[in-house]
Amino acid sequence: MAEQQDIHRASTFAPVNIAVIKYWGKRDTKLNLPTNSSLSVTLSQDDLRTHTTASCSLSFTKDTLTLNGEDQDISGARTQACFKELRKLRRSVEAEDTSAAKLSAMGLRIVSENNFPTAAGLASSAAGFAALVRSIANLYALPSTPTELSRIARQGSGSACRSLFGGYAGWHQGSQNDGSDSVAYEVAPASHWPDMRALILVASAEKKGVSSTAGMQQTVATSALFQRRVEVIVPERMAAMEKAVKEKDFAAFAQLTTRDSNSFHACCADTDPPIFYMNDTSRAAVRMCEAINAQAGSTICAYTFDAGPNAVIYYLAANEATVAGTFKALLGTKTGWESEKGKAVEAAQEVPQGMEVAAELLDKGVSRIILTGVGDGPRRTDEHLC
């Protein structure tokens, strides 16, 4: 077909990231400017990723976005902001090189697919907007750096800015009103500390609680403890976490990760009305991690929880048999262990003593597990979705 010849395409894979110093609260809701800096671990795209193809053509009369085969509403200010900013950058490319195709004037067709269950309640918007921005930047052949693109992705979904980097990524809260300095940066690449692993305990689907977008602003508006978190606690933890990552100090990384997760959920509980993301299953995961560390006699695993009941448990590859092995012994019948990484884990012979109640709650409340680890940033691919 003639149309085919006119279609320009670019595709990318983009990763999920799970924060270890949490993003919670905005100082500007339109630009997604946060009340505090944050830091995350980028997870391997072998296990969790969004695959996005961006194409444009004169024959496309309007911009469209499909996710997992379903048309998405792109009229929202966030998606529009990303399209607008990217087209603006493309126009400057076209202005400098008059031979360049006038892609900025064409309609955009974005087709996206996640390789993980959306029902899992894993923050997919981060990978989604990172893939959207990265794929269009590829399509437009933009010279922009990941940090420059992170400023755009941030406007789509705050935490998406960190998914433009692999390994260990930070997000400066910034101080400018226009958000120009609220961007992501690389703390360390995955290759610096490649043996970081993550076991995700996906809690049985529940009626979704307060959305993080709404919840964080309720916290900003009503929590009397929150100011202390953003003004004093997080700045100290950001510095300590960057140091822990650079020095590959897992004990420090774990202590900061669990304490910041607890601080975040404490501020949620202090919100009026209180926001509860963790449930009895989540708390059982906390107790089991504590028991694993106690049995090991040192801190070999760290839990963190986002705006939902799922536990993300970080540990080093060297301790896989003890950490993942314990959960395989407890939850071996759950979906997820049949994966290549899952099969490689041997169920622990001995599980922590006196944890029957927690074990029962986990067995009752966990629906599936995902075994993954630290991974790279967005990967360009010639595998096109349309």
Added chain:
Amino acid sequence: MAEQQDIHRASTFAPVNIAVIKYWGKRDTKLNLPTNSSLSVTLSQDDLRTHTTASCSLSFTKDTLTLNGEDQDISGARTQACFKELRKLRRSVEAEDTSAAKLSAMGLRIVSENNFPTAAGLASSAAGFAALVRSIANLYALPSTPTELSRIARQGSGSACRSLFGGYAGWHQGSQNDGSDSVAYEVAPASHWPDMRALILVASAEKKGVSSTAGMQQTVATSALFQRRVEVIVPERMAAMEKAVKEKDFAAFAQLTTRDSNSFHACCADTDPPIFYMNDTSRAAVRMCEAINAQAGSTICAYTFDAGPNAVIYYLAANEATVAGTFKALLGTKTGWESEKGKAVEAAQEVPQGMEVAAELLDKGVSRIILTGVGDGPRRTDEHLC
């Protein structure tokens, strides 16, 4: 028997109190000096009380304490401190009136009984130590005021100092190192605001979590948010709560009560390792109270949680049909409604919409209910237990 003639006796009833501005954290663990002031509602002794008889006799070779028929260890520093302080006061009575019997030299026999299930996890130590101190003060015919006695009861169990008063009682944190100014005081008698009611949802017995004595010091030592609570938040709320009680402003009372309970549990969650007292049943009670208020279009009930999963729900008598009535409609089959007060409550015809999940969690997790209200302070009685 000859011995009988030598036995001196005095008995008292003492009430339970449930804080609306929480006591959590000590600046001195030996003297039970708190990091912040607190305020509580004294509950009716018709429903919850400790009955204690203090007797002494030359024939008593040592001090003894029995609770619900079981001998208790009184060698602990806290009980010893109470005995020591009370004997000291008695000695000054004996010094002033040489005709007074030398009771201070006699062994003490304390016999105590609670009229509520100890398994219920209701803070019984407050009523227990208040009754112990009050009964011995009666036995010794001490001229001490309740505030003077509260200084002694505080050393037995911090919150016991508030149970020496009826109605609405405050506890000044004080600033003296010897604790001389860390005493309880009357904010308002029960007669000032007599229509305050309390419905207690007793959660099914679980393995007891961290004791409050241990838990509060872990919070003091590790929570990064806690300082903000004690330095800024509680002082503001204490003043606002005293005003709300004096003005009988239920909406303000309710707002402060729920927010302070949430602030306390937030600091528990921020403790390292985190302390969780509320469970999914507790959270369901929170949601149901919110739904009742939403349906009523105004704040007619307030929840608060101590160091356990039980919900204490305050409301005014005028709203009993709506508040207690809703819970009777949901939990009518539970133990507790057969009481006189319980029978007087009519199950609500209409319960809040869309609360099926919370209703199911409550039905599954609540073992019994206790219907009570604000009440008076310790009552002297001639009903002796021995």
